[in-house]
Amino acid sequence: MGGRGAVAWAYVGFLVGLPAANLIYLAGRLGPAKLYAELSKPESLHALWLTMLTAVITVAVNTFFGVLIALSLARQKFRGRTTMSVLTDVPLTVSPVVAGFVLLTLYRPDGWLGKPLEASGIQVLNALPAIVLATLFVTLPLVTRELTPVLAQIGTEQEEAAITLGASRWQAFWRITLPSLRHGLTRGMTLTFARAIGEFGAAVVVSGNIIGQTQTMTLWVFQEATDFNYAGAYAGSVVLGVLSVVAFAWAEHARGRAHRRRRDLLTHIR
Amino acid sequence: MKFVGGLSVLMLAAGIVTLSSCGKSAEATKTVTITLAGNSVARGVYENGLIPAFKDAYAKAHPGEKVEFRQTYEGSGAQTRAILAGLKADVAALTLAPEMEKLAAAGLVAKDWAAASKGGSPATSVVVIVVRPGNPKKIHDWPDLTRQDVDVVFPNPETSGAAQWNVAAIYGAYENALATGTVDDLSNPGAPNSWHLLRDIRHRTKVFGKSGREAMQIFSSGVGDALVGWECEALERKAAGDQLEIVYPTKTIRMEPPVAVVIPKGQVTNGAAVEFVQFLTTPEAQRIYAEHHFRPRDADVAKEAGSDLPAVTGLFGIDDIGGWAAVQKVLFGPEGLWAKAGQ
Amino acid sequence: MVILPILSLGSVAFSKGWASFWAAITRREALASISLTFQVSFLATAITALAGLWIAWTLKRREFWGKSLLEALIDLPLALPAIVGGLVLLSMYGPNGILGAFLGKHGIEVIFAKPGILLALLFVTLPLMVRTVQPVIEELEPEVEQASFTLGASRLETFMRVTLPTLLPGVATGVSLTLARALGEFGSLVLIAGNIPFRTEVAPTYVYARIESGEPEAAAAVAVALLIASIAMLLAIEYLQVRARRVGRRHGR
Numbered sequence: 070m071g072g073r074g075a076v077a078w079a080y081v082g083f084l085v086g087l088p089a090a091n092l093i094y095l096a097g098r099l100g101p102a103k104l105y106a107e108l109s110k111p112e113s114l115h116a117l118w119l120t121m122l123t124a125v126i127t128v129a130v131n132t133f134f135g136v137l138i139a140l141s142l143a144r145q146k147f148r149g150r151t152t153m154s155v156l157t158d159v160p161l162t163v164s165p166v167v168a169g170f171v172l173l174t175l176y177r178p179d180g181w182l183g184k185p186l187e188a189s190g191i192q193v194l195n196a197l198p199a200i201v202l203a204t205l206f207v208t209l210p211l212v213t214r215e216l217t218p219v220l221a222q223i224g225t226e227q228e229e230a231a232i233t234l235g236a237s238r239w240q241a242f243w244r245i246t247l248p249s250l251r252h253g254l255t256r257g258m259t260l261t262f263a264r265a266i267g268e269f270g271a272a273v274v275v276s277g278n279i280i281g282q283t284q285t286m287t288l289w290v291f292q293e294a295t296d297f298n299y300a301g302a303y304a305g306s307v308v309l310g311v312l313s314v315v316a317f318a319w320a321e322h323a324r325g326r327a328h329r330r331r332r333d334l335l336t337h338i339r
Numbered sequence: 340m341k342f343v344g345g346l347s348v349l350m351l352a353a354g355i356v357t358l359s360s361c362g363k364s365a366e367a368t369k370t371v372t373i374t375l376a377g378n379s380v381a382r383g384v385y386e387n388g389l390i391p392a393f394k395d396a397y398a399k400a401h402p403g404e405k406v407e408f409r410q411t412y413e414g415s416g417a418q419t420r421a422i423l424a425g426l427k428a429d430v431a432a433l434t435l436a437p438e439m440e441k442l443a444a445a446g447l448v449a450k451d452w453a454a455a456s457k458g459g460s461p462a463t464s465v466v467v468i469v470v471r472p473g474n475p476k477k478i479h480d481w482p483d484l485t486r487q488d489v490d491v492v493f494p495n496p497e498t499s500g501a502a503q504w505n506v507a508a509i510y511g512a513y514e515n516a517l518a519t520g521t522v523d524d525l526s527n528p529g530a531p532n533s534w535h536l537l538r539d540i541r542h543r544t545k546v547f548g549k550s551g552r553e554a555m556q557i558f559s560s561g562v563g564d565a566l567v568g569w570e571c572e573a574l575e576r577k578a579a580g581d582q583l584e585i586v587y588p589t590k591t592i593r594m595e596p597p598v599a600v601v602i603p604k605g606q607v608t609n610g611a612a613v614e615f616v617q618f619l620t621t622p623e624a625q626r627i628y629a630e631h632h633f634r635p636r637d638a639d640v641a642k643e644a645g646s647d648l649p650a651v652t653g654l655f656g657i658d659d660i661g662g663w664a665a666v667q668k669v670l671f672g673p674e675g676l677w678a679k680a681g682q
Numbered sequence: 683m684v685i686l687p688i689l690s691l692g693s694v695a696f697s698k699g700w701a702s703f704w705a706a707i708t709r710r711e712a713l714a715s716i717s718l719t720f721q722v723s724f725l726a727t728a729i730t731a732l733a734g735l736w737i738a739w740t741l742k743r744r745e746f747w748g749k750s751l752l753e754a755l756i757d758l759p760l761a762l763p764a765i766v767g768g769l770v771l772l773s774m775y776g777p778n779g780i781l782g783a784f785l786g787k788h789g790i791e792v793i794f795a796k797p798g799i800l801l802a803l804l805f806v807t808l809p810l811m812v813r814t815v816q817p818v819i820e821e822l823e824p825e826v827e828q829a830s831f832t833l834g835a836s837r838l839e840t841f842m843r844v845t846l847p848t849l850l851p852g853v854a855t856g857v858s859l860t861l862a863r864a865l866g867e868f869g870s871l872v873l874i875a876g877n878i879p880f881r882t883e884v885a886p887t888y889v890y891a892r893i894e895s896g897e898p899e900a901a902a903a904v905a906v907a908l909l910i911a912s913i914a915m916l917l918a919i920e921y922l923q924v925r926a927r928r929v930g931r932r933h934g935r
Contacts (some may be wrong), residue, residue: 073678074746075919077737084805085755088774092766095773134683143895156915158683162912164866164886165764167905170893171687174694174902178425181690187425195426209683228835267763270868270886274893277426279374287765287869292412294769294873295553296382297579303773306766335919337760338863417894495877497895546794549876549894561777561786562794673709680711681879 096303105306109239113185113252114279116289116309119200123285124265127204135212135257142213142221154217157210161338165270168206172199172275195277200285203271208264212257213334218251220246256323260336263316266309355618369404373541376428376478378466378596379499380572382632385432386410392627393618395575397611403664406449406611413502415596422447428601429612434500434551436460437663440599449553452599460595461619462633465651466508469558469566469573480588481509484565485539492563493544494554496677501551505567506670506677510536511660512590512653538680570648571595574632590653591598593634602674691909695902706903711879715888716907722796722884723864725805730860731853733804734811741812742819760809764869771802772873794876799884802870808859816860818852851926855919862915866908 096104107113138222141147142154160168176183176193186193193199223246233243247254269287284292285308293301344652377385390408397406413421415434419441431448432437439459442448453459470478476489484491494502513533545563548554551572558566559581566573572586598619600612618624625635628644634648635641657663670677696703697847724795737756741749741912759767759812775782775792785792820843876882876890885904892901 074744074749074752077740078746078748078752078835081752081755081808082735084801084808086759088770088805089755089758089776091780092770101670106800134489148446155913155920158920159684159688159909160912161914162862162866164868164889164905166868166886166890166893167691167908167912168868170889170905171691173424173893174898175690178910181693183425183688188722192427194424195421206683206687211929229900237628263761267766267869269763269765270872273872274890276415277858279409279426282374282409282411284411287745287763288923289874290769291765294772295549295556296379297413297556297559298821299773302769306769309763310761310766314758314761317757335859338859377924414894420896423896544878545876549877549891554761557794667914669924678711 074135092306094304096298096307099300099303103300104304104307107298107301108308110301112284113286113289113301115281116254116284116286119197119284120266120286120309123197123200123204123268124262126201127208128261128264130201130205131208131261132212132254132258135209135253135261136216139213139216139220143223150245157213158277158335160207160209161335165207166274169203169274171273172203172206172271176202176275193243194275195283197283199275199277200272201246203275204265204268207268207271208261211264211336212254215253215257219250223249227272247261252323256320257336259320259323263313263320265314267313285300302311344521352382359585370407370411371404371427371609372407373418373609373612373615374409374427375430376418376422376426376601377410377432378418378434379412379434379550380434380501380569380598382412382552383575384571384628384633388627388631389619389624391531392623396618396623397614400614406615409662412552413456414494414498414553416498417550422601427603429609430598430615431601432596432598434594434596435475435503435663436595436597436657437473438500439599442599442601446604447601448599449602452597458595458636459599460636460643462596462625462628462635463595463596464596464633465570465587465654466504466567466591467570468588469555469568470584470586471564472582472584474584474586477668478565478586479585481512481540482646484543484567485536486543489543490545490563490567491540491543492548492554492558493540494545494568495547495549499548499550499554500596501594502554503571503667503671504592506537506594506665507657507660508567508588508590509533509540510666510676511592511655512588534676534680537676540682541677542605569598570630571634578632578674582586586652587651589654593650593656595657651656688909691902691905694898695906698899698911701904703897703903709900711883712888712900712904714880715883715885718796718799718883719865722799722803723861726800726807726858726864727857728802730804730807730811731857733788733814734808735849735853735855736811737808738815743814743824756809756812758809759806764806764867767805768802768870768873771798771805771870773786775801775874793874795882798874798876799871799882802874803864803867806867806870807863810859810863811856814856816851818845818849822848851922855922855926858915858918858922861918862912863909865915870923889902894905914931 138157142150156257173194174180175201176186178187183193193202223333227245231245232238234246267287269291272285273288273291276285276288276290278284278288287303290302290305290309293305375385394406398404415438418431419433419438421447422431422442431439431442436453436459439448439452443452452654467679468478468484471474476485485491493505496502496506510533515534547555548557551568555564555568555572555576559576570585573583577583598616600608602608602618610618620636622637623641625637625640628635629640629643632648657666669675672678683859697875741753772793775785777783777786782792792801827840827844830844833841866886868890871884871887872890875887876885877887885908889901889905889908890905
C-alpha cells in the first residue's frame with residue numbers, strides 16, 4: 070500500500086490543496102490595498118451586510134423552529150412522524166437551484182402565496198424576504214438534525230422529575246434540557262450560519278440581484294467573476310471563505326465537545 | 340452560554356458594516372430613486388456615463404432634489420423574466436424589442452413605448468466577430484466560424500438578447516430573406532444557406548455565456564478563437580486593455596437595444612424615470628453613448644464620433660429580414676432553427 | 683415551509699396536464715442534461731468512493747507528515763461556499779490558470795468541458811465520502827484481519843470476506859451522500875460548465891437556464907425529476923443508517 074500517505078496527499082493536494090493555494094496566491098498578488106478597495110466599495114459592503122443580516126435572521130429563526138421541530142420529532146408520537154422527519158431533510162439533498170425555483174413558483178405574482186401577498190402590498194420576490202426565505206429553506210434541517218438524537222438520548226425523565234418537584238414546564242426545559250443541548254445547538258447554529266453565508270443557488274433565482282439592494286456576497290462574487298472584475302471576485306471569495314471556514318471549524322470544535330458522537334454527514338451535504 | 344457570545348460578536352460585526360455603509364445619508368434633500376433593470380452589456384455606459392450625467396442634470400433641473408439609482412444587470416431575457424415576475428423596475432434597458440413587447444403585453448410598459456425616444460432605442464450597435472490579436476485563425480466572415488479549427492464563444496439565445504441579434508445577423512447575412520424581406524423556412528437541405536451556417540457555427544460553439552457580458556468575459560479570459568457579440572462591448576474591452584481584434588463580417592445586423600419606462604401595476608409612474616428615458620436622447624447623453632462606443636442615433640453626434648466607428652457596408656436592420664415577430668418564430672423556441680441546429 | 687413549496691412546484695409542472703409535463707421532460711435537451719448529470723455523477727461517485735476509502739484508510743493506518751493539515755484540507759470543500767469552490771477551480775484550470783494554461787497547450791480541455799464538471803464534483807464530494815467511511819474504518823480491528831491471515835487466508839480473501847462486509851454499510855451511505863450532492867450540484871458548476879446543451883449542460887444548470895428564459899413549465903419538469911432523485915437518495919440514506927444502527931445493536935456495540 071502507498072508509501073506513508075503519498076497517494077492520499079497527492080490526491081487531496083491536487084484536488085483541493087493546489088486550487089485553494091492558487092486562489093490565496095492570486096488574491097495575495099493583488100495586494101491588501103486592492104483587496105481593501107474592492108471590499109470597501111458601497112456595493113460590496115452592502116452585499117456583505119445583506120449576507121450577514123440574512124445569516125443572523127436565519128440562525129435566529131431556524132434555531133427557534135429547529136428546537137420546536139426536534140422536540141416534536143423526538144418526544145411526540147404522532148402519525149406521519151417518519152414522513153415529517155424525511156420531509157424536514159428534503160432541503161438538504163435537493164439541488165439549491167430547485168429550492169429557489171420552488172420558492173419562485175410559490176411567490177410569483179400569480180403564485181399561491183404571491184397573489185395574496187401582492188394584494189396586501191407585501192413584496193417577497195426580488196427583495197429581502199425572498200433571500201431570507203430561500204436561506205431558511207435550505208438550512209431548515211441543520212439545527213433539527215443536531216438536536217433530535219441528543220433529545221432522544223436524554224429522554225424526559227429529568228424534566229418530569231423537575232416538574233414533580235414544582236418547576237413549570239418552561240423552567241424544566243430551560244434549566245434541565247437546554248444545558249444538555251448546548252453543544253448540539255452551537256453546532257447546529259454555526260453550521261446554519263456557514264451554510265447561510267454561502268447560499269447561492271437558491272438566492273440567484275429569487276433575489277433579483279439588484280446591486281446594492283438584493284445582491285448578497287455570493288451573488289456579488291458571481292457578478293464580478295462574470296463582469297471583468299476578478300479582483301472583486303477574489304476579494305469577496307476570501308471574505309466568504311474565511312467566514313465560513315471559521316464557522317465550520319467552530320462547528321467541528323463543538324462536535325468534538327459533544328461527546329464525540331458520530332458526525333451526522335447529511336448536515337454537511339451542501 | 341458560549342454561542343450567545345459568539346452570536347453577539349457576529350451581530351456586532353454586522354452592525355459595524357451597516358453603520359459604515361449608512362453613515363452618509365443625513366442630508367436635507369428630497370431623494371427620488373430609480374431602479375434600472377439593464378442588459379448586462381449596458382452596464383458600462385449606464386453606470387459610468389449616463390447615470391452620473393443624469394444625476395447632475397436632474398439636480399440642476401430640480402433644485403433641492405436628487406436622484407439615486409438602484410441597478411441590476413443580467414442577460415436581458417433573464418431581466419425580462421425578472422420584471423414579469425415582479426421585479427419593481429422603473430426603467431428597463433433591454434436588448435430586444437420583443438422582450439419589451441412582452442412587458443407591454445403584461446401591461447408593465449406603455450403600448451406605444453417604441454414611439455418615444457428615437458424608436459425606443461436611443462443608440463445602436465453592430466454584431467461583430469471578435470478575434471485574438473493578429474487574427475491568427477484568419478477569420479474574416481461568418482463561414483470561417485464553421486471551420487473545424489475554430490472554437491466559438493457565443494451567448495445563449497435563451498437568456499441573452501444579444502445572442503438573438505447574433506443569430507439573426509448570421510441568418511440574415513446568408514438568406515435570400517435579405518433580398519426579399521420575407522422569411523423562408525430554410526428546409527432545403529441542398530443549398531448552402533444560413534441553416535447550414537447556423538448549424539455549423541452552433542456546433543463549433545464551445546461555451547454558452549449566460550449573457551453577452553459573460554460570453555465576452557469568457558472570451559477575454561482566453562477561451563476560444565472567436566466571439567460573436569456587440570461592437571461597443573468589444574471596443575470597451577479593447578479600451579480597457581484587452582488584446583483583441585474586431586472583424587466586421589461582409590453582412591451584419593444593426594442592434595437596436597430598447598429602453599422604456601416600466602409602470603409597475605397599481606403604481607404611479609416614476610416621473611424621474613420618464614425624465615431619465617427622455618434624457619437618453621439629448622445630445623449630451625448621445626455623446627456619452629458615443630464615448631462608450633455605441634452608435635448614437637443623433638446624426639450630429641454620430642458625425643462627431645464617426646471617426647472611430649467604421650461604416651459597415653453590408654449593414655441591415657431587423658425589418659429587412661421580416662421583423663422580429665417572423666424571425667423569432669423561425670429561429671427560436673423549442674421548434675426553432677437554432678434549437679434544431681443544436682441537435 | 684417544505685410541503686407547500688413542493689406542492690407548488692408540482693402545480694407548475696403539471697399546470698398544463700400530464701402530456702405537457704411529459705413533453706417537457708422528454709425534450710431532447712432536457713433528457714440530455716439529465717443523462718449527462720447521471721453519467722458524470724456516477725463516474726464522480728465511483729472515483730470519490732475509491733479515493734475516499736483509500737484516504738480514510740491511510741489516515742487511520744499510517745503515520746505520516748502533515749496528517750492534520752491533510753484532514754483540514756479534506757474538510758475545506760465542505761466549508762467553502764459552492765461559488766467560491768467554482769472560482770477556485772476556474773482560477774486553477776481556466777485558460778490563464780497555472781494548470782489550465784499547461785493543459786490547454788497539450789490540447790486538454792478542462793473548464794467548459796466534461797472534465798471540468800467531473801473535477802468540480804470530485805472537489806465537493808471528497809469530504810462526504812472520506813468522513814462517512816472514516817468512522818467505519820475506525821471500528822475495523824486489525825486483529826481480526828491478523829487472525830484471518832493466521833488462519834491461512836490470502837490478502838484478497840481477507841479483504842473480500844472480512845474487511846469489505848464491515849465497510850459496506852458505511853461505503854453505501856457515503857455513496858448515497860456523494861450521489862445526492864453530485865446530482866444537484868449547481869454553485870460550483872455555474873462558472874465552469876459551459877452550458878452547451880447535449881455537451882456540457884447538466885440538469886441543475888438546465889433548470890436555471892429555463893427559469894431565466896421564462897419557461898417555468900420546462901424548468902419545473904426537470905426540477906421534479908431532480909427532486910424525486912434527491913428524495914430517493916434521502917430515503918436510501920435513512921434506510922442505511924437505520925440498518926447500520928440495528929446491526930450495531932446486534933453486535934452489542
